[in-house]
Amino acid sequence: MLLIKGGRIIDPAGRRDETGGVVLEDGKVKDLISGPGAPKGFEGTVIDAAGKWVVPGLIDMHVHLRDPGYEWKEDIRSGTAAAAAGGFCSVVCMANTKPVNDHVEITRYIREKSEREGFANVFPVAAVTRGMEGKEMTDYAELSEAGAVAFSDDGRPVASSLLMRRALEYAKAFDLLILSHAEDAEMSHGGAAHEGWTACRLGIPGIPSAAEEIAIARDILLARLTGGKVHIQHISTKMGVDLLRMAKRAGLPVTGETAPHYFTLTDAAIEGYNTNAKMNPPLRPEEDRMALLEGLIDGTIDAVATDHAPHDDYVKRCEFIEAANGIIGLETALPLTLALLAGGKVAPGRAIELLSANPARILKLAGKGSLRKGADADVTIIDPDAEWEYREADVRSKSRNSPFFGWKLRGRAVVTIRGGRVTHSLLAGVTAGA
Amino acid sequence: MKKVGKKVILDAKGMERVLSRLTHEILEKNKGAEDLVLVGIMSGGVPLSKFIKEKVRAIEGVDVPAGYVDITLYRDDLSRAGYQPRLKRTEIPFSIDEKKVILVDDVLFTGRTIRAAMDALIDFGRPKNIQLVVLIDRGHRELPIRADYVGRNVPTSRNETVDVMVQGSREEWKVLLNESTPARGNQ
Amino acid sequence: MTVEWRRRHVLGLADFRVEEMEFVIDTARSMEEVLTRDIKKVPALRGKTAVNLFFEPSTRTRTSFEIAGKRLSADVVNFSSATSSVTKGETLLDTAKNIEAMKPNILIIRHPASGAPHFLSRFVSCSIINAGDGANEHPSQGLLDLYTIIKAKGKISGLKIAIVGDILHSRVVRSDLHSLGRMGASLWLCGPPTLAPREMERTGAKVTYDIREAVRNADVVIMLRIQLERQKTAYFPSLREYSRKFGLNRDVFSLAKDDAVIMHPGPINRGIELSDDLADCAQSRILNQVESGVAVRMALLYLLAGGHDAAH
Numbered sequence: 001m002l003l004i005k006g007g008r009i010i011d012p013a014g015r016r017d018e019t020g021g022v023v024l025e026d027g028k029v030k031d032l033i034s035g036p037g038a039p040k041g042f043e044g045t046v047i048d049a050a051g052k053w054v055v056p057g058l059i060d061m062h063v064h065l066r067d068p069g070y071e072w073k074e075d076i077r078s079g080t081a082a083a084a085a086g087g088f089c090s091v092v093c094m095a096n097t098k099p100v101n102d103h104v105e106i107t108r109y110i111r112e113k114s115e116r117e118g119f120a121n122v123f124p125v126a127a128v129t130r131g132m133e134g135k136e137m138t139d140y141a142e143l144s145e146a147g148a149v150a151f152s153d154d155g156r157p158v159a160s161s162l163l164m165r166r167a168l169e170y171a172k173a174f175d176l177l178i179l180s181h182a183e184d185a186e187m188s189h190g191g192a193a194h195e196g197w198t199a200c201r202l203g204i205p206g207i208p209s210a211a212e213e214i215a216i217a218r219d220i221l222l223a224r225l226t227g228g229k230v231h232i233q234h235i236s237t238k239m240g241v242d243l244l245r246m247a248k249r250a251g252l253p254v255t256g257e258t259a260p261h262y263f264t265l266t267d268a269a270i271e272g273y274n275t276n277a278k279m280n281p282p283l284r285p286e287e288d289r290m291a292l293l294e295g296l297i298d299g300t301i302d303a304v305a306t307d308h309a310p311h312d313d314y315v316k317r318c319e320f321i322e323a324a325n326g327i328i329g330l331e332t333a334l335p336l337t338l339a340l341l342a343g344g345k346v347a348p349g350r351a352i353e354l355l356s357a358n359p360a361r362i363l364k365l366a367g368k369g370s371l372r373k374g375a376d377a378d379v380t381i382i383d384p385d386a387e388w389e390y391r392e393a394d395v396r397s398k399s400r401n402s403p404f405f406g407w408k409l410r411g412r413a414v415v416t417i418r419g420g421r422v423t424h425s426l427l428a429g430v431t432a433g434a
Numbered sequence: 435m436k437k438v439g440k441k442v443i444l445d446a447k448g449m450e451r452v453l454s455r456l457t458h459e460i461l462e463k464n465k466g467a468e469d470l471v472l473v474g475i476m477s478g479g480v481p482l483s484k485f486i487k488e489k490v491r492a493i494e495g496v497d498v499p500a501g502y503v504d505i506t507l508y509r510d511d512l513s514r515a516g517y518q519p520r521l522k523r524t525e526i527p528f529s530i531d532e533k534k535v536i537l538v539d540d541v542l543f544t545g546r547t548i549r550a551a552m553d554a555l556i557d558f559g560r561p562k563n564i565q566l567v568v569l570i571d572r573g574h575r576e577l578p579i580r581a582d583y584v585g586r587n588v589p590t591s592r593n594e595t596v597d598v599m600v601q602g603s604r605e606e607w608k609v610l611l612n613e614s615t616p617a618r619g620n621q
Numbered sequence: 622m623t624v625e626w627r628r629r630h631v632l633g634l635a636d637f638r639v640e641e642m643e644f645v646i647d648t649a650r651s652m653e654e655v656l657t658r659d660i661k662k663v664p665a666l667r668g669k670t671a672v673n674l675f676f677e678p679s680t681r682t683r684t685s686f687e688i689a690g691k692r693l694s695a696d697v698v699n700f701s702s703a704t705s706s707v708t709k710g711e712t713l714l715d716t717a718k719n720i721e722a723m724k725p726n727i728l729i730i731r732h733p734a735s736g737a738p739h740f741l742s743r744f745v746s747c748s749i750i751n752a753g754d755g756a757n758e759h760p761s762q763g764l765l766d767l768y769t770i771i772k773a774k775g776k777i778s779g780l781k782i783a784i785v786g787d788i789l790h791s792r793v794v795r796s797d798l799h800s801l802g803r804m805g806a807s808l809w810l811c812g813p814p815t816l817a818p819r820e821m822e823r824t825g826a827k828v829t830y831d832i833r834e835a836v837r838n839a840d841v842v843i844m845l846r847i848q849l850e851r852q853k854t855a856y857f858p859s860l861r862e863y864s865r866k867f868g869l870n871r872d873v874f875s876l877a878k879d880d881a882v883i884m885h886p887g888p889i890n891r892g893i894e895l896s897d898d899l900a901d902c903a904q905s906r907i908l909n910q911v912e913s914g915v916a917v918r919m920a921l922l923y924l925l926a927g928g929h930d931a932a933h
Contacts, residue, residue, distance in 0.1 A: 200820045200821065201795070203795060204736070318712060318713060322734060507923075508664055508665070521647075522651065523654060554663075557658065
């Protein structure tokens with residue numbers, strides 16, 4: 001039995017924001033306590049969460065674990081260790097592994113390995129098309145039964161509108177969700193940074209915002225046509241947010257996410273040809289960043305997901321145009337998201353919605369995203385005032401491709417508990433593995 | 435280096451007399467101005483060579499061709515220069531083949547400047563001979579170089595400097611000897 | 622002029638102060654005198670080594686740097702490679718480190734990826750001169766264009782300079798914006814909309830799609846080569862259409878000032894961006910650019926490696 005007491009319980013899905021505690025037993029939430037004290041006669045481990053927030057375990061619904069196939073960049077073990085260090089109890093991993101996760105064997109491999117070695121729950125996403133080639137649908141029903149929680153060709157778009165239509169329509173029968181990497185690949189071809197003044201000045205070929213906007217519009221219209229559910233990944237543009245808002249107003253089955261780097265950085269970060277600011281979609285100008293912040297605040301954007309994309313030095317330490325796309329993000333997501341609260345416009349509950357409750361709801365992860373009685377014992381204890389510096393030496397991921405090294409951050413997960421077991425702890429007296 | 439004292443060792447009038455004497459010596463040794471050309475070493479040698487040119491005109495009634503050479507690109511001590519040596523200009527708008535080149539410089543010290551100037555001149559042509567006239571010889575030669583015509587011999591120590599001030603009008607010309615505290619280490 | 626030259630590299634003109642550009646031009650003037658002598662050699666860079674590391678085909682820039690180095694008595698070595706990307710073999714960094722192990726004083730780099738010289742400057746200890754990186758900059762070209770114009774017109778400030786062609790992909794334009802634009806000239810950039818991004822107006826230059834507007838009353842007209850080898854997807858319908866609307870011929874050039882000069886970074890596509898007769902006319906300064914180029918490159922080599930360790 002484990003008691004977490006005296007913290008601020010922030011559970012938007014459970015409609016709770018008050019001082020209290022939770023009792024965990026046998027991997028489930030056994031009891032909810034009101035007030036700062038411990039229940040009379042409690043026998044078991046106690047974690048004192050005074051001054052901290054106690055929230056439903058965080059869920060990152062967009063990570064690349066690179067396992068199988070690219071284990072030198074990351075594997076299930078190191079990726080989930082990084083997740084736990086960042087406060088995440090669950091991660092949703094994309095299908096662009098090698099081989100591609102378009103077959104039940106791969107899905108099962110990921111589930112089994114993560115159960116054996118993972119420091120977080122791993123929910124695999126299977127590919128929309130075989131080999132992610134954009135030509136043939138995969139066996140959605142069978143993959144779903146094997147444990148795939150959603151479908152995505154992320155890394156690439158599903159170029160054919162007709163195929164995307166069929167996939168959405170077919171998947172509807174099983175109430176399955178497609179996560180869309182929305183990109184018009186012909187428009188973006190050859191580009192390496194946002195098509196705007198910074199890229200023009202640095203002589204870097206550009207990727208226009210329209211490449212993303214066109215694809216988002218298409219996916220929304222296909223959702224409208226078919227009634228199938230689609231979730232737009234890594235939104236980076238203002239028009240993308242506007243389109244999502246319009247879709248929601250029209251009652252369409254569309255949700256959306258963005259990543260911390262899109263609402264923290266702008267394309268100015270590529271100055272000096274910094275390859276650790278290169279990703280797809282690219283960082284955009286300030287106007288888009290502000291629109292993303294608005295979308296996060298007014299509820300248009302449902303989730304914050306990191307698109308954690310580990311890469312080894314070799315593919316980043318080169319000319320800008322040659323460098324691989326992507327940055328790691330599991331260990332910085334929480335403080336960067338908490339920075340939203342600084343203006344006073346956003347309540348802590350909203351941050352937890354973005355990082356836990358909504359991902360669980362969108363992906364229908366039973367028992368996750370809330371601290372109700374009977375829910376899974378996934379808890380993140382956050383010190384919202386902890387001031388720390390993100391240093392390369394502390395990184396748990398195998399890769400080091402982050403633009404945030406040296407940043408002074410505020411807010412940190414001090415204890416991560418998954419299934420009732422501590423997977424990460426910075427608190428004296430609380431050890432991981434317990 | 436802190437400058438301790440400045441002494442005027444030659445004033446404008448004194449310089450005029452010395453330069454006159456040098457011009458006479460040049461003309462005497464070369465038996466006139468035939469085939470003479472003047473080349474001043476940038477920057478200090480240039481006003482001096484202009485003065486000598488005028489003096490020759492006054493004495494012999496002849497206009498001796500005069501040019502100037504910048505030796506920066508020929509220096510051997512650039513690695514030791516802690517600053518970016520600024521290039522000046524070289525202008526020798528006449529042939530020096532078979533001419534007697536009178537090289538003019540303000541101060542003769544280690545001799546390296548003269549060596550560089552001779553290298554530059556050889557690239558321009560094949561003079562009959564090269565003669566050197568300097569206003570001040572302050573000693574401390576590091577190469578086997580000697581002047582044919584010397585205005586003044588001024589024995590100095592290594593950490594003194596001799597400044598020939600020939601910018602501005604001739605009434606303001608002077609030569610200064612600067613005594614300074616010993617330099618730290620070797621220069 | 623007192624300028625303290627502390628540069629270890631010449632990666633681009635973006636961070637050059639105006640005084641530094643003037644200083645290079647001044648140094649080039651002295652170098653040009655050497656080029657008028659019978660013996661066109663000075664020992665200033667004797668014993669120094671410059672390596673031309675060219676990952677893009679180029680004869681004229683490479684030869685220009687080679688001659689510049691040799692005039693200063695440097696040893697010049699040429700290394701050409703057709704490959705540029707990580708996936709094709711040895712990485713750029715490995716290639717450069719290999720060459721660096723042979724202890725050159727200066728690496729002169731031309732590469733198709735913007736930022737390649739900046740990237741290398743973080744890893745090598747010798748000096749780097751950018752001889753053209755992708756669409757980013759070509760600093761020696763920017764400086765020689767400035768020098769050529771000053772020699773032709775006596776000044777740069779107040780001149781109207783038209784630059785016509787593939788502005789989007791041109792590193793020459795980006796360097797000229799610094800060397801000419803920041804020195805007080807009024808720059809007019811012209812090309813078809815697909816090749817002339819409006820963003821360039823942020824530098825103070827004007828962007829127009831009408832060549833007649835750009836050339837009218839211009840003091841200098843710089844024509845850019847239409848880069849056939851770079852267009853992978855069509856930016857304009859055909860070369861015929863392009864040369865009709867954006868090529869310089871007598872008719873269009875007559876709108877410029879009577880004493881206007883024509884420049885071109887070369888090589889020229891005769892009949893496409895520049896008509897045959899104009900390329901060789903009296904007002905063309907194209908060959909002067911080549912001449913100025915050697916002097917400017919001598920100046921850059923000298924300033925980076927002229928014997929002193931001070932900049933390191």
